[in-house]
Structures are given as C-alpha cells and as structure tokens.
Amino acid sequence: MPASTLPTLNLQTFLHGAPSDRQQFVLTLGQALETVGFFALExxxxxxxxxxxxxxxxxDFFTLPDAIKQTYERPEIHQQRGFTRFGQEHAKNSEAPDLKEFWHVGRDxxxxxxxxxxxxxxxxxxxxxxxELELCATHLLRACALYLxxxxxxxxxxxxxxxxxxxxxxxPPLPESLSAKSLRAAAHEDINLITLLCEATGPGLELLQTDGHWLxxxxxxxQIIIDTGDMLQALSNGIFRSTTHRVVNPDAQRVGPLSPDQERRFSLPFFVHPRADFDLTPLPGCIQRTGGQPKFPSQTAGQYLQQRLQEIGLA
Structure with missing residues (x-):
C-alpha cells in the first residue's frame, strides 16, 4: 500500500492557509486518524x-563493534537514553524478540x-x-485538539x-538461524500520543486493516508518516484509532535478490509523549461523542508508560 493511498496532508495548508483550508486540514487529519490511524504528511x-x-x-554508529556500542547502554533508566542491544525488545504478548537494535534521544x-x-x-x-520533529508535532497536535x-x-x-x-x-541483515516467529518488529501499537516516522531506508512497514489484511x-x-498512539486513543475515548502495525522481514516483500544495503534497514520514529503526570482519563466531550461511556481506564501517562515498558522488555 503506497503512502500515496493513505490520506495525504500538506502541513503548510494548516500553517499558512485560509481559514477554510485550515478547517479542511483539521477535518482530513481527524478522519484519517479516526478511520485508518495513519496518514502521510508533505x-x-x-x-x-x-x-x-x-x-x-x-x-556509522551501528557499524561499530558491539563491545563499543554496549558501553552506551543505560539499563538503570530502562533504556530511555542511549543504546539498546539487538533482540532485547519484544512486542507486547510476543514470545520472540524483535530483530533490531536502537538508540534513544530525549530531553537532556x-x-x-x-x-x-x-x-x-x-x-x-x-x-x-x-x-524539528518536536516543532512539527506541536502543529499536528494543535490540529488534533481542534478536531476533538x-x-x-x-x-x-x-x-x-x-x-x-x-x-x-x-x-541488521537477518541472522542465518532465525525463528519462524521472529520479525524485525512484531505486531504492536505505539504507546504515545502520536508518532512521526521519517522516511525509512527500505520497505517493511505494514499496517493492519479492519478487514484483517496487512497492507x-x-x-x-x-513524506513522513504519522500515526495515533495508545495514549491519544485513550484520551479521545477511541475517536482516534491506535492501529496495529509491524515491520516484516525482507523476504516478505522481496522482488529479486537483495543488495547488501537492502539487507539492513534504518528508520527514525519520533514518539511524542506527554508529561508523566498527564491524565489520560477519557475527555468528557469525547465520551459524549462515543456513546456516553468511558472505554479506557483513568491513569496517568507515566503509569501507562511504565506498564508498557515492562510488557515489551525494557523495564
């Protein structure tokens, strides 16, 4: 499913367009996150x-020897900064580790x-x-607020x-010995408010549609890809949809043999999180728009984050 078939928005329309153009941007964004949970941004x-x-x-960093990379691990802060080694994280309810390593950057x-x-x-x-991603996210969250x-x-x-x-x-390139259950990133939903995903260096991202097919x-x-996280889904009482997605192994989308560069893949997601004390209790107006009953529990963002970090093996 090429990103062009996702709803596609132009951020400059929201920032500099006429009032009617801004309203249309908000409507398109809201409907995309409500029905698909994803959209493309230009x-x-x-x-x-x-x-x-x-x-x-x-x-340049990830090609360094493992012994050097591992000096930048920070297990005492649940890997929320620095390096996390290959195979440590797994999706919620998944037995097999994800086939990835990563580095976290946050506020100093x-x-x-x-x-x-x-x-x-x-x-x-x-x-x-x-x-730059933080500034872009601020604009997108403003549009989300208007839709809600x-x-x-x-x-x-x-x-x-x-x-x-x-x-x-x-x-990295797939190991020679590979469990049939192992994916680069098993099916999951994002934890946060919204995610901004810079264009990856190769294919693999798939999202689960309501008909059960992976696209x-x-x-x-x-383009960058935007999706709803669990926290915004809860706050909106399900108006915005946190869609299950995954990153499949190269064989799943292979057309001909892979070059050495294609055997490895990089991506740069920016996970937008609120403060730890932010209340995720569904908003009254959103409850009213979704049948009158809260569908998600009252908890803070910090409580939910800690729960999910434990579920995915980082805490």
Missing part, C-alpha cells in the same frame, strides 16, 4: 538533508543523553532533528515539556 518543514545526515550518523534536562564519541556528527544531527473540539493549544505544554523520544532504529506502507520521497 511539506512538513523537516530538513531532508538533516534526515539524511542523521541516517548516516546512525549507520530530564535525563542526560550519552553521545557516541566515535561518531562526531551524531550529537548535532540528532539534537537538531529532535527539535478542544482549545487549539491544549497539547502545547505537553509537546514542550513531555517525555518525547527520538528512536534510531537499525534492522504495506512505502512513503513517497519527502
């Missing part, structure tokens, strides 16, 4: 050269980020990309002060 303001620089820095003022000294351009590229009939700045403080994470994902999502050049 003209998002994220520097394409910066994305490529970040991918190059990620590639909350938890200090380690930076790999072996890759000098790493810190600057990731820090700048974090800021909330004040436009409802999520502003969360976007500025939350626990958002930029994840650098590396899916491939391959972004067009210059």
């Amino acid at each position: 003209n998002h303001g994220i520097d394409a050269q910066l994305i490529q620089l970040a991918y190059q820095a990620a590639a 003022e909350e938890l200090a980020n380690p930076w790999p000294q072996e890759v000098p351009q790493f810190q600057q590229a990731m820090s700048q990309l974090y800021l 009939e909330l004040p436009e700045p409802f999520f502003d403080a969360e976007a500025r002060q939350g626990k958002s994470i930029l994840r650098l994902l590396h899916y 491939a999502v391959n972004p067009l050049p210059g």
Whole structure:
C-alpha cells in the first residue's frame, strides 16, 4: 500500500492557509486518524538533508563493534537514553524478540543523553532533528485538539515539556538461524500520543486493516508518516484509532535478490509523549461523542508508560 493511498496532508495548508483550508486540514487529519490511524504528511518543514545526515550518523554508529556500542547502554533508566542491544525488545504478548537494535534521544534536562564519541556528527544531527520533529508535532497536535473540539493549544505544554523520544532504529541483515516467529518488529501499537516516522531506508512497514489484511506502507520521497498512539486513543475515548502495525522481514516483500544495503534497514520514529503526570482519563466531550461511556481506564501517562515498558522488555 503506497503512502500515496493513505490520506495525504500538506502541513503548510494548516500553517499558512485560509481559514477554510485550515478547517479542511483539521477535518482530513481527524478522519484519517479516526478511520485508518495513519496518514502521510508533505511539506512538513523537516530538513531532508538533516534526515539524511542523521541516517548516516546512525549507520556509522551501528557499524561499530558491539563491545563499543554496549558501553552506551543505560539499563538503570530502562533504556530511555542511549543504546539498546539487538533482540532485547519484544512486542507486547510476543514470545520472540524483535530483530533490531536502537538508540534513544530525549530531553537532556530530564535525563542526560550519552553521545557516541566515535561518531562526531551524531550529537548535532540528532539534537537538531529532535527539535524539528518536536516543532512539527506541536502543529499536528494543535490540529488534533481542534478536531476533538478542544482549545487549539491544549497539547502545547505537553509537546514542550513531555517525555518525547527520538528512536534510531537499525534492522541488521537477518541472522542465518532465525525463528519462524521472529520479525524485525512484531505486531504492536505505539504507546504515545502520536508518532512521526521519517522516511525509512527500505520497505517493511505494514499496517493492519479492519478487514484483517496487512497492507504495506512505502512513503513517497519527502513524506513522513504519522500515526495515533495508545495514549491519544485513550484520551479521545477511541475517536482516534491506535492501529496495529509491524515491520516484516525482507523476504516478505522481496522482488529479486537483495543488495547488501537492502539487507539492513534504518528508520527514525519520533514518539511524542506527554508529561508523566498527564491524565489520560477519557475527555468528557469525547465520551459524549462515543456513546456516553468511558472505554479506557483513568491513569496517568507515566503509569501507562511504565506498564508498557515492562510488557515489551525494557523495564
């Protein structure tokens, strides 16, 4: 399923369009997250050269020896900064580990980020990309708020002060000995409010449709993919849909033999998290729009995050 078949939005329409254009952007965004849970975003303001620089820095780091990479692990903070080794994370309710390794970047003022000294351009590229994705997310959350009939700045403080994470994902070439149950990323839903996924270096992302079929999502050049996370689904009492998705192994979408570059895959998702004390209790207006009964429990974002980190093997 090419990303062009997803609803596609132009962020500049929301930022600089006429009032009617902004209203149409909000409507299209809301309907996409309500029915599909995903959409493609164009003209998002994220520097394409910066994305490529970040991918190059990620590639330079992940090709380092394991012994060096593992010096940047931070298990005492549940891997919320720095490196996480191959096979440590698994999807909720999955027995097999995901076939990936990754690095987390967050706000320095909350938890200090380690930076790999072996890759000098790493810190600057990731820090700048974090800021640009954060700004883009602020605009998108404003549109989400308007669709939910909330004040436009409802999520502003969360976007500025939350626990958002930029994840650098590396899916290495598949090991020779591979369990039939192992995928690069098994079926899961995102934990957070929304996710901004920079164009990956290869195919593999699939989302689960309501008819039970898995459909491939391959972004067009210059697009990023946006999806709803569990926290926004709960807050909206299910108005916004947190859609199950996965990253399949190369054989599943292979056309001819794979080159060495195609055997590994990188992606850069930005998980937008609110503050730990943010209340995820379904909003009264959303309860009214969805039948009058809350469908999700009252809990804070911090409580839910801790629960999910335990379920996926990071806590």
